[in-house]
Amino acid sequence: MNERVDGRRGEFAIEIRSLTKRFSRFALEDVTLNVKQGYITGLVGANGAGKSTLIKAMLGMSVPLAGEVRLFGEPLAGKEDALKERIGYVADDSHFYEHLSIGAMKSVYAPFYRKWDERLFRRYLERFELSPKATIRSLSKGMKMKLALAFALSHQAELLIMDEPTAGLDPVFRRELLDILAELMLDERQTILFSTHITTDLDRIADYIAFLHQGKLAFHESKEEVFDRYAIVRGDLSLLDADVRRLFVGIRESSVGFEALTSNRMEAERLLAEYARIERASLEDIMYLTAKGVPAHG
Structure with a gap:
């Protein structure tokens, strides 16, 4: 800034x-x-x-x-x-x-x-x-x-x-x-x-x-x-248990995996850094995935 x-x-x-x-x-x-x-x-x-x-x-x-x-x-x-x-x-x-x-x-x-x-x-x-x-x-x-x-x-x-x-x-x-x-x-x-x-x-x-x-x-x-707080997490669907889902503001799932938005980058890195790809979120990512939300599961 x-x-x-x-x-x-x-x-x-x-x-x-x-x-x-x-x-x-x-x-x-x-x-x-x-x-x-x-x-x-x-x-x-x-x-x-x-x-x-x-x-x-x-x-x-x-x-x-x-x-x-x-x-x-x-x-x-x-x-x-x-x-x-x-x-x-x-x-x-x-x-x-x-x-x-x-x-x-x-x-x-x-x-x-x-x-x-x-x-x-x-x-x-x-x-x-x-x-x-x-x-x-x-x-x-x-x-x-x-x-x-x-x-x-x-x-x-x-x-x-x-x-x-x-x-x-x-x-x-x-x-x-x-x-x-x-x-x-x-x-x-x-x-x-x-x-x-x-x-x-x-x-x-x-x-x-x-x-x-x-x-x-x-x-x-x-x-x-x-940009420090938000991040995009991409990984395999098998990672999406109930605890992991709670990390996310929005999730997009497909047959090849998931793309999700977190507003707590540090916590996502602590839990998922070894298993998923974590990248900086753009403002467009934040808008799009916030609108998607986290679908009810299970």
């Missing part, structure tokens, strides 16, 4: 306390999450895990059944306008007026922000090769994402919230976007919450990982702690 020396380290850009939101077929249940200032936190989970629902609650776009959201130490309720001026939001779907030109959209957008920086906006347009005269509907998905980023960064936002920003983008632009985010983090006051189900994006840039699974927070740890 990148250790940044900053007088504001240890403070939280986002504090979520016991947040609950229920729908007819899905619920976020008792989610508590603190996002540290000055770092990139990756919010991961399968599609439908509740990532967008949680982000909407953070931004006051959805009212929870229970719980509290605080931004920069202030309760969101009653202070939304002031707090949102300090936030840049980038979503997978474009929320701009498609029939407008970029310049016309800027004239609508900029007056909402007292710290709007026109020179910075023009610099981002130039960097991203976006013409102010281009209509938004004429832009590709990748160019719309660049435009959303230009808008989000041009009012000096301290917190950048990105909801599935790389979904549907080609690998070249995904890499470029991650490079831009890495540059932003050179400013130690900047904080990024990056929601995605494409976990390889976070392998490169995230400091912390928060994993949502079926509406609950499975863990929130530094990336290094996650």
Whole structure:
């Protein structure tokens, strides 16, 4: 994890306390999450895990059944306008007026922000090769994402919230976007919450990982702690007695053996190092095998 020396380290850009939101077929249940200032936190989970629902609650776009959201130490309720001026939001779907030109959209957008920086906006347009005269509907998905980023960064936002920003983008632009985010983090006051189900994006840039699974927070740890604690175990089916099964968060069995996820790498190595292959788990492994679960046996 990148250790940044900053007088504001240890403070939280986002504090979520016991947040609950229920729908007819899905619920976020008792989610508590603190996002540290000055770092990139990756919010991961399968599609439908509740990532967008949680982000909407953070931004006051959805009212929870229970719980509290605080931004920069202030309760969101009653202070939304002031707090949102300090936030840049980038979503997978474009929320701009498609029939407008970029310049016309800027004239609508900029007056909402007292710290709007026109020179910075023009610099981002130039960097991203976006013409102010281009209509938004004429832009590709990748160019719309660049435009959303230009808008989000041009009012000096301290917190950048990105909801599935790389979904549907080609690998070249995904890499470029991650490079831009890495540059932003050179400013130690900047904080990024990056929601995605494409976990390889976070392998490169995230400091912390928060994993949502079926509406609950499975863990929130530094990336290094996650990779130290979790491991993939591969071995013969004959190893899978009841005690060994208890080691695992998820198991995939086949005719040639098993592949399993443990959240206690040290214990797995103690018991199985002589009999099975134990390897570092990727974030994708953790998501996939957590979803598989441990089937009832015997």
